[in-house]
Amino acid sequence: MxxxxxxxxxxxxxxVAADAPTSLLETIEAAGIEARFHCRNGFCGACRTRLISGxxxxxxxxxxxxxxxxxxxxxxxxSTNIEIxxx
Numbered sequence: 001m002x003x004x005x006x007x008x009x010x011x012x013x014x015x016v017a018a019d020a021p022t023s024l025l026e027t028i029e030a031a032g033i034e035a036r037f038h039c040r041n042g043f044c045g046a047c048r049t050r051l052i053s054g055x056x057x058x059x060x061x062x063x064x065x066x067x068x069x070x071x072x073x074x075x076x077x078x079s080t081n082i083e084i085x086x087x
Contacts (some may be wrong), residue, residue: 004054004078008033008086016078024049024056024073028086035073035086042075049073054082 002018006027014031016022025047028035038046045064049071056076066072071084 005081006031006078007081007083010083020077022077023059024071024076024078024084028073028084033086037074040074042072045072047072047074049087050085052083052085054078054080056082 003015004018006014006016006024008028008031012031012033014027016027022030025035025037025040036046038044042060042062043064045066048066050069051071055078056071057079058076060075062072062075064072
């Protein structure tokens with residue numbers, strides 16, 4: 001089974017199965033990191049996170065504005081190994 005490495009804030013690394021049904025936000029939380037969020041549906045943008053490297057795909061097109069270089073973890077999953085900077 002294919003999996004992707006998720007590096008969070010240069011230290012926390014976790015593996016995510018390519019076909020995992022969980023969002024990146026749920027992966028961040030499972031790694032023990034407290035995450036900002038409100039809607040979990042891509043509407044509010046509260047979970048906005050900086051994507052340092054790699055690619056994600058959106059399971060639902062976000063309605064909140066997403067700046068270049070940022071992602072909304074509540075509605076995306078890794079599609080390659082990724083590194084994120086999460087506050």
